[in-house]
Amino acid sequence: MTKNLTHLQRLEAEAIHIFREVAATFAKPVMLYSIGKDSSVMLHLAMKAFYPAKPPFPFLHVDSTWKFKEMIAFRDSEAKRLGFDLLVHSNQEGIEQGISPFVHGSNTHTHIMKTVALRQALDKYGFDAAFGGARRDEEKSRAKERIFSFRNAQHSWDPKNQRPEMWKIYNTRVAKGESIRVFPISNWTELDIWQYIMQEEIPIVPLYFAAKRPIVERDGMLIMRDDERMQMLPGEVLQDKMVRFRTLGCYPLTGAVESSATTLPEIVGEMLVSRTSERQGRMIDKDEAGSMEKKKREGYF
Amino acid sequence: MSKPAQIELSAAEAAAEEINAYMAEQEKKSLLRFLTCGSVDDGKSTLIGRLLYDTKLIFEDQLAALTNDSRKHGTNGEDIDFALLVDGLEAEREQGITIDVAYRFFSTPKRKFIVADTPGHEQYTRNMATGASTADLAIVLVDARQGVLQQTRRHSFIASLLGIRNIVLAVNKIDLVDYSEEIFDRIVEEYQAFAGKLGFNSIQSIPLSARYGDNVIGASDKLPWYKGPSLLEHLETVPLDRTAEERPFRFPVQFVNRPNLDFRGFAGTIASGSVAPGDEVVVAKSGKTSRVKRIVTWDGDLDRAGEGEAVTIVLEDEVEVSRGNMLVAPGARPEVADQFAAHLVWFAEHALIPGRSYILRTETDQVTATITDLKHRIDINSFAEVAAKSLDLNEVGVCNISTQEPIAFDSYKSNRSTGSFILIDRLTNATVGAGMIDFALRRASNVHWQALDVDKASRAALKDQKPAVLWFTGLSGSGKSTVANLVEKRLSSLGKHTYILDGDNVRHGLNRDLGFTEEDRVENIRRVGEVAKLMVDAGLIVLVSFISPFRSERRMARELLGDGEFMEIFVDTPFEECARRDPKGLYAKALRGEIKNFTGVDSPYEAPENPELHLKTVGRTTEELASEVENLLAERGIIFNYDQSSWSI
Numbered sequence: 001m002t003k004n005l006t007h008l009q010r011l012e013a014e015a016i017h018i019f020r021e022v023a024a025t026f027a028k029p030v031m032l033y034s035i036g037k038d039s040s041v042m043l044h045l046a047m048k049a050f051y052p053a054k055p056p057f058p059f060l061h062v063d064s065t066w067k068f069k070e071m072i073a074f075r076d077s078e079a080k081r082l083g084f085d086l087l088v089h090s091n092q093e094g095i096e097q098g099i100s101p102f103v104h105g106s107n108t109h110t111h112i113m114k115t116v117a118l119r120q121a122l123d124k125y126g127f128d129a130a131f132g133g134a135r136r137d138e139e140k141s142r143a144k145e146r147i148f149s150f151r152n153a154q155h156s157w158d159p160k161n162q163r164p165e166m167w168k169i170y171n172t173r174v175a176k177g178e179s180i181r182v183f184p185i186s187n188w189t190e191l192d193i194w195q196y197i198m199q200e201e202i203p204i205v206p207l208y209f210a211a212k213r214p215i216v217e218r219d220g221m222l223i224m225r226d227d228e229r230m231q232m233l234p235g236e237v238l239q240d241k242m243v244r245f246r247t248l249g250c251y252p253l254t255g256a257v258e259s260s261a262t263t264l265p266e267i268v269g270e271m272l273v274s275r276t277s278e279r280q281g282r283m284i285d286k287d288e289a290g291s292m293e294k295k296k297r298e299g300y301f
Numbered sequence: 302m303s304k305p306a307q308i309e310l311s312a313a314e315a316a317a318e319e320i321n322a323y324m325a326e327q328e329k330k331s332l333l334r335f336l337t338c339g340s341v342d343d344g345k346s347t348l349i350g351r352l353l354y355d356t357k358l359i360f361e362d363q364l365a366a367l368t369n370d371s372r373k374h375g376t377n378g379e380d381i382d383f384a385l386l387v388d389g390l391e392a393e394r395e396q397g398i399t400i401d402v403a404y405r406f407f408s409t410p411k412r413k414f415i416v417a418d419t420p421g422h423e424q425y426t427r428n429m430a431t432g433a434s435t436a437d438l439a440i441v442l443v444d445a446r447q448g449v450l451q452q453t454r455r456h457s458f459i460a461s462l463l464g465i466r467n468i469v470l471a472v473n474k475i476d477l478v479d480y481s482e483e484i485f486d487r488i489v490e491e492y493q494a495f496a497g498k499l500g501f502n503s504i505q506s507i508p509l510s511a512r513y514g515d516n517v518i519g520a521s522d523k524l525p526w527y528k529g530p531s532l533l534e535h536l537e538t539v540p541l542d543r544t545a546e547e548r549p550f551r552f553p554v555q556f557v558n559r560p561n562l563d564f565r566g567f568a569g570t571i572a573s574g575s576v577a578p579g580d581e582v583v584v585a586k587s588g589k590t591s592r593v594k595r596i597v598t599w600d601g602d603l604d605r606a607g608e609g610e611a612v613t614i615v616l617e618d619e620v621e622v623s624r625g626n627m628l629v630a631p632g633a634r635p636e637v638a639d640q641f642a643a644h645l646v647w648f649a650e651h652a653l654i655p656g657r658s659y660i661l662r663t664e665t666d667q668v669t670a671t672i673t674d675l676k677h678r679i680d681i682n683s684f685a686e687v688a689a690k691s692l693d694l695n696e697v698g699v700c701n702i703s704t705q706e707p708i709a710f711d712s713y714k715s716n717r718s719t720g721s722f723i724l725i726d727r728l729t730n731a732t733v734g735a736g737m738i739d740f741a742l743r744r745a746s747n748v749h750w751q752a753l754d755v756d757k758a759s760r761a762a763l764k765d766q767k768p769a770v771l772w773f774t775g776l777s778g779s780g781k782s783t784v785a786n787l788v789e790k791r792l793s794s795l796g797k798h799t800y801i802l803d804g805d806n807v808r809h810g811l812n813r814d815l816g817f818t819e820e821d822r823v824e825n826i827r828r829v830g831e832v833a834k835l836m837v838d839a840g841l842i843v844l845v846s847f848i849s850p851f852r853s854e855r856r857m858a859r860e861l862l863g864d865g866e867f868m869e870i871f872v873d874t875p876f877e878e879c880a881r882r883d884p885k886g887l888y889a890k891a892l893r894g895e896i897k898n899f900t901g902v903d904s905p906y907e908a909p910e911n912p913e914l915h916l917k918t919v920g921r922t923t924e925e926l927a928s929e930v931e932n933l934l935a936e937r938g939i940i941f942n943y944d945q946s947s948w949s950i
């Protein structure tokens with residue numbers, strides 16, 4: 001008897017294989033856990049890979065201290081539900097300096113509270129492999145990055161000098177101080193992610209679903225006022241709007257979209273429509289999408 | 302009030318249903334991985350752009366931008382230039398990510414595709430090999446006006462080498478030869494004439510025009526004489542090689558999952574065949590048998606698992622299995638050997654050198670390996686076998702490989718997963734080569750070491766000593782032999798049985814066939830290492846006095862010996878001082894250019910990083926240096942140092 005695996009089953013098996021290779025060959029791996037939907041999928045795959053054992057590595061959340069409260073609550077409830085080892089790191093110097101995206105701008109904030117914080121955490125614990133949830137369909141340079149992507153002791157990537165990656169044989173060898181970033185879902189597309197979330201009933205942060213939320217319109221973005229640190233500017237009004245988030249990060253830097261999608265099929269429906277005009281190279285059938293768009297214009301949602 | 306709300310709800314429900322149906326369709330799709338190759342002018346970018354466009358992956362606003370761009374930059378007049386779609390990448394390539402394979406994703410209602418878009422130039426062979434190693438099919442593009450070129454032959458050869466069995470010969474730009482059947486037939490005939498040797502299962506030749514879309518997704522009325530499928534039809538329907546599931550069961554073990562005392566499972570991905578609870582399996586390396594008790598997954602135990610599935614297998618019995626071993630079908634076992642023949646593709650700037658040791662890695666196993674014999678290089682343009690002493694970047698060769706421990710494998714032809722390996726440089730950890738195993742040279746199980754009653758320990762006991770190798774390394778004239786001679790004298794006076802292997806003396810006899818090229822230096826050290834090992838086996842304390850300039854060979858010698866038996870002694874005399882002493886007048890000659898490949902002059906010396914003893918010779922007497930060596934020997938329990946013992950009590 002032969003079974004023909006579907007493409008999603010093959011992607012899942014590939015990811016599990018990669019998780020296991022890392023656990024078997026590195027001294028101190030870690031998974032970077034950003035709480036978003038890709039992280040939810042990664043977490044689910046990690047649980048599957050080591051079952052009945054728990055994943056033999058900790059999950060690291062680099063907390064900029066400006067994440068949505070619901071994200072933090074979701075993170076803590078997932079850690080409790082699945083019993084994984086959660087590490088949270090924040091850049092203490094940044095906190096002492098009072099770094100704020102409102103005051104210092106998004107670039108400075110992101111650099112100090114995310115990039116520097118991540119390096120601090122990697123150095124502090126001496127991790128030699130770090131899982132990330134990046135995908136090759138996201139961006140052009142990612143399309144060329146290896147699944148096992150070598151980093152030197154300064155954590156930097158040399159795209160011109162990547163190790164050839166043949167078959168499923170991964171070169172996991174590093175010298176002291178060097179490390180490897182590992183991307184188990186490299187070959188997944190965004191649609192695969194949503195499909196898998198639906199199929200496997202993977203919990204995701206409720207912010208992905210539409211709900212009435214306190215919204216301020218600023219610089220053309222719909223910003224949710226998640227706490228008192230966001231000062232209202234002259235002329236701004238706070239109003240409850242039916243919105244959801246497509247990606248999650250620091251709340252002052254993450255724009256919401258107006259939406260009525262409160263279920264996974266509705267979210268996917270919206271994604272299929274919006275992709276047609278907003279993003280490049282999406283892997284969807286335009287006829288399907290076009291017809292969805294037509295229906296939407298006719299007032300379906 | 303309630304009425305419109307209800308309508309809205311049912312509309313939402315209808316939409317949800319539609320999405321669910323759409324998602325259900327997506328779930329049924331199979332996955333085809335393919336790569337595109339062909340020289341730059343054969344229209345590869347245009348074909349990829351056309352495929353994305355015709356499968357509706359380019360949307361209206363992008364199309365508008367593309368139409369604009371085409372008028373401005375395109376080469377097709379008023380028509381859309383699809384190559385510009387890929388140009389975003391080309392620009393990025395110029396910024397330095399050039400040489401690498403990019404992965405693209407698209408899908409149709411029937412299949413999902415992962416395309417490895419590989420660069421065409423000869424210098425990027427290794428990147429093409431990377432893309433080809435995971436592909437099921439290759440599209441080889443040919444320009445109808447040019448016909449079969451060197452590039453076509455080269456790419457077809459690499460595709461064949463990497464085990465791709467399905468080829469699409471895409472004869473592009475057929476519009477530029479007036480859709481001529483005759484030209485198409487001639488190219489197909491020419492291609493098949495040489496591709497016949499390459500062992501492909503299927504070659505589908507398709508005349509097409511990527512620019513105008515003829516035969517890309519649908520049939521073309523301009524090519525009425527062509528009765529075959531369009532490119533996309535072929536990609537959607539070509540039978541996937543899923544025969545892997547019908548081949549013998551192979552399960553390379555990634556790790557042993559042991560969360561508690563009650564559970565011991567072997568985690569891995571099934572490389573071929575299938576397995577069910579109750580099936581008998583054999584542990585490849587030990588030949589021990591057991592039965593499958595459970596196939597464990599997060600989603601529940603399975604009653605059968607096949608090729609491609611990542612599972613955890615629990616056996617009925619407590620048999621010894623660890624990472625690198627394989628569970629296999631009892632009736633069709635893999636080879637277990639420490640010597641085999643293989644095809645090798647070389648990836649590194651630094652040439653492959655027979656005799657040097659590398660780390661060999663299979664899907665889950667890792668051993669030290671040496672290329673014992675490079676039989677020939679294959680000229681990838683003419684497929685001719687050429688004699689070679691080493692392999693350079695992007696070259697392909699056939700060689701014999703010897704591993705320190707036996708590994709379990711199949712031939713690459715019968716199994717891509719269990720017949721492949723990579724080679725890793727021991728010092729830089731770079732991936733320097735990829736190999737495809739042809740056959741075992743001899744079965745390790747048939748060649749048992751002669752188990753002798755008199756062994757190393759008994760020989761050493763008879764001499765009342767602990768055998769060891771003192772490996773003196775350093776520049777010519779640094780004082781290695783002088784120190785080694787004095788140490789030997791003192792050991793001898795303590796009643797120890799010793800022998801000195803000296804570079805110059807060995808080169809007069811055992812190694813007189815070797816010169817001073819890098820390859821020969823590697824072989825020189827390999828032989829001396831082996832001789833030293835035999836002498837240690839005989840119970841001797843061996844003093845090796847060799848320049849031995851390369852770290853990897855010194856490491857190889859170290860690994861030939863048991864723990865604590867090898868001591869590296871770095872006789873550190875600065876170059877200027879050695880050149881000043883110049884006991885044999887060699888530096889003077891080398892500096893005048895009369896001797897080639899002289900260490901320190903025009904051949905490198907790689908100083909030891911962690912020697913057991915670092916002897917800085919400047920300003921010290923030979924007696925002092927020899928005493929330092931004696932202290933080391935005392936610490937290691939090789940000799941009993943009376944001075945120290947009197948202090949320690």
